[in-house]
Amino acid sequence: MNAKAAQAALLAELEQLLDVAESAQDAAGTVELDQTRVGRLSRMDAMQAQQISKEANRRRQLKITRIRQALVRIEHGEYGECLECGEMISAGRLEVDPSTPWCIKCADHQ
Ligand SMILES: [Zn+2]
Secondary structure, eight states: OOHHHHHHHHHHHHHHHHHHHHHHHHHHHHHHHHTTTSOHHHHHHHHHHHHHHHHHHHHHHHHHHHHHHHHHHHHTTOTTBOTTTOOBOOHHHHHHOTTOOSOHHHHTTO
């Protein structure tokens, strides 16, 4: 995948993630309001659901950050270079995840 194709893929993914993040935020607000009206058991369910969505939010934010950083590397003409060792990341690896900041060797010990 060349930098131009990667940029298009990253921008599309970023837009999608931001969309999901926005609707997740609406959903989180709803859970909080409902908690005052539900019983103890379902409140625990709601809390567990909130915990899960919190974790999903955390992962999503991490992904968004990685995509933004990859887009900056494309602008600087550094796309595809491993952040740790500077070697080129394999094409197959970038194909699977265009936002990956590390080569397979360095990703192992992150
Ligand atoms: Zn590396």
